[in-house]
Amino acid sequence: MSMRLREELEAYLFLLPWILGFLLFLVGPLAASLYFSLADYNILQPPKLVGLANYQTMFADDPLFLKSLRITAIYTFASVPLIVTLGYLVALLLNQKVRGLAVWRTIFYLPAVVSGVAVAVMWVWVFDPDGGIVNNLLRLVGIAGPAWFTDPDWALTTLILTSLWGIGGGMVVYLAGMQGVPTHLYEACELDGGGTWNRFRHVTLPMTTPVIFFNLLIGIIGSWQVFTNAFVITNGGPANATLFYVLFLYRQGWKYHKMGYASALAWVLFFIILIFTIIVFKTSGWVYYESDQADQSK
Amino acid sequence: MSTQLQSLPAWRQRRSVHMVMTHTLYYLILATVGTMLMVPFLWMVVSSVKAEHEIFSIPTTWIPERIRWENYTHALESFPFFRSLLNTLFITVSVIVGRLLSTSLAAYAFARMRFRLRTPMFVLVLSTLMIPYHVTLIPTYILFTRLGWIDTFLPLIVPNWLGLGAFYIFLLRQFFMTVPSEMNDAARIDGCSHFGIFARVILPLSIPALATVTIFTFLEQWNDFLAPIIYLNSPDKHTLAIAIQFYRQSASGAGWGPVRTWAHLMVVSLLTMAPCLLLFFFAQRYFIQGVVISGVKG
Known part of the structure; x- marks a missing residue:
């Protein structure tokens, strides 16, 4: 009995750093942030409760909020499916017993290793309207390329294009999933007279749906939090064409010192991500779980 | 290859020709996509030793008029590289140490004690994965302002010593579960405390998982x-x-746009990316493994 109690106490000792962090940097801030979101707060003066006014302002008379919502949603709906599909297709190709698999995998994964400001600087050149490589190549085939990041009609599309550079991150996971498919399933499919298409449709694809699901979810959550590229490459412009949600939130908080409003924005972001997560889970009927895999994840 | 083809019956020959053609197509696609992903990298390397007027030349040139290594020395003179590098290293290493300690302790409690x-707390850990960083950002910022920690490294480091990073707790817990529990029991019979088992049995056997946490x-x-x-x-x-x-901003004068010192900017960006690329080349195994642990089994 005392052994049990001892172990019980010891366990909480092991968890002490996490418990402290959980209370100090999660529960506390969550409560505070909920409170600030109902207040007018500029840090200098104490918060003044205003009820739901921040939320009302957002939806009733802040066109920039609605714009940033729309921009981020467009980005999510365009970039995530593209990254998932293209990454999956490349993984399928690499799964065809190609030679030099390690080299290919390195090439495709490498861009996923680097990120941040250095990469953003690189994109500014790649899509430079005059001397950038994309327009230089288009010029070779006689097309006058658009102004990319500096054209309000193209800036968001260009950011979506740059996100495709990271297809390697998901690809490695798909490939690992494909290589984990037991060969007896392929043999069974072949015995039933299944060709390449059937092998893909009835073995590879169903067996890798959990991996696709995981990447889809991570991708959606990540795309709602895009910040660095929007800040460094376009700084929200031109004409607010790339005013991503988190950039909008950052400006409200750290440029205009509207901490109450920014807190309300953060809570709306939380609910958006929550709703997307629930939708993805609720519509996950297409995901195939092998029974032993289900046991493992329990 | 051709002699091999001739010795095969006609239908096998047709099939082989078909196979060779599809495989050629695969390699063509892989090479095209691979080139597209690598070109921005290559261009950065080339630009870093170019003269300013060559960088945006039309058409793009791939061989500089003269290799200007002096770009590197000039860039390091005008850009505070070593100070920023030391700052980045200090923060990164401090966060890694704190995160390894706090998350592995928590993961051990969930896996072995x-x-x-246990179950409700583990569910709690997992549920924190859904909360976006931005929801707690404002109150945390205000907390650090009150503590007088603004413009110090503490806000970046301290939360990570307190188990923040639920994903890593999950990842390590999954790995610790795979260590055979007989080793636990044997150590316990020998009178080893939980901390002893953690430090002398589990951690040494979990180097790959710890390496993955370190890299990410x-x-x-x-x-x-x-x-x-x-x-x-x-x-x-x-x-950095x-x-x-x-x-970038100081070089261009205005908020953003073309800068006069692109070559220097390329040098600095490359030097910033270099540690990530080097890490990838030397620890590729742990990268792939980490992606797979988190993606396929998660």
């Missing part, structure tokens, strides 16, 4: 932009990521 709140944390911290830009004000505290952004 018996206590009544390194990349995340190295490229982080939002937290440093919020917490670090004075230039001598800047990390923000230092590049400031360098």
Whole structure:
């Protein structure tokens, strides 16, 4: 009995750093942030409760909020499916017993290793309207390329294009999933007279749906939090064409010192991500779980 | 190949020809996509030793008129590289150490210890994965302001010593579960305490998982932009990521747009990316493995 109690106490000792962090940097801030979101707060003066006014302002008379919502949603709906599909297709190709698999995998994964400001600087050149490589190549085939990041009609599309550079991150996971498919399933499919298409449709694809699901979810959550590229490459412009949600939130908080409003924005972001997560889970009927895999994840 | 083909019956020959053609197509697609992904990297390397007027030349040139190594020395003179590097290294290493300690302790408790709140607390850990960083950002920022920690490294480091990073707790717990429990029991019979088992049995057997946590944390911290830009004000505290952004702004005069010192900017960006690339080349196994542990089994 005392052994049990001892172990019980010891366990909480092991968890002490996490418990402290959980209370100090999660529960506390969550409560505070909920409170600030109902207040007018500029840090200098104490918060003044205003009820739901921040939320009302957002939806009733802040066109920039609605714009940033729309921009981020467009980005999510365009970039995530593209990254998932293209990454999956490349993984399928690499799964065809190609030679030099390690080299290919390195090439495709490498861009996923680097990120941040250095990469953003690189994109500014790649899509430079005059001397950038994309327009230089288009010029070779006689097309006058658009102004990319500096054209309000193209800036968001260009950011979506740059996100495709990271297809390697998901690809490695798909490939690992494909290589984990037991060969007896392929043999069974072949015995039933299944060709390449059937092998893909009835073995590879169903067996890798959990991996696709995981990447889809991570991708959606990540795309709602895009910040660095929007800040460094376009700084929200031109004409607010790339005013991503988190950039909008950052400006409200750290440029205009509207901490109450920014807190309300953060809570709306939380609910958006929550709703997307629930939708993805609720519509996950297409995901195939092998029974032993289900046991493992329990 | 051709002699082999001739010795096969006609239908096998047709099939082989078909196979060769599809495989050629595969390699063509892989090579095209691979080139598209690598070109921006290559261009950065080439541009870093070019003269300013060559960088945006039309059409793009791939061989510089003269290799200007002096770009590197000039860039390091005008850009506070070593100070920013030291700052970035200090933050990154501190976060890695704190995260390894705090998350592995928590993961051990969840994987190996018996206590009544084990399941509910683990569910709690997982549920924190869904909360976006931005929801707690504002109150945390205000907390650090009150503590007088703004413009110090503490806001970037301390939370990570307190088990923040539920994903890593999950990842390590999954790995610790795979260590055979007989080793646990044997150690316990020998009178080993839980801390003894943790330090002498589990940790040494979990080097691959710890390496994965280290690598992911390194990349995340190295490229982080939002937290440093919020917490670090004075230039001598800047990390590489923000230092590049400031360098860019000061070089171009205006907020953003073409800068006069592109070659230097390329040098600095490349030097910032280099540690991530080197890490990838030397620890590729742990990268792939980490992606697979988190993606396929998660």
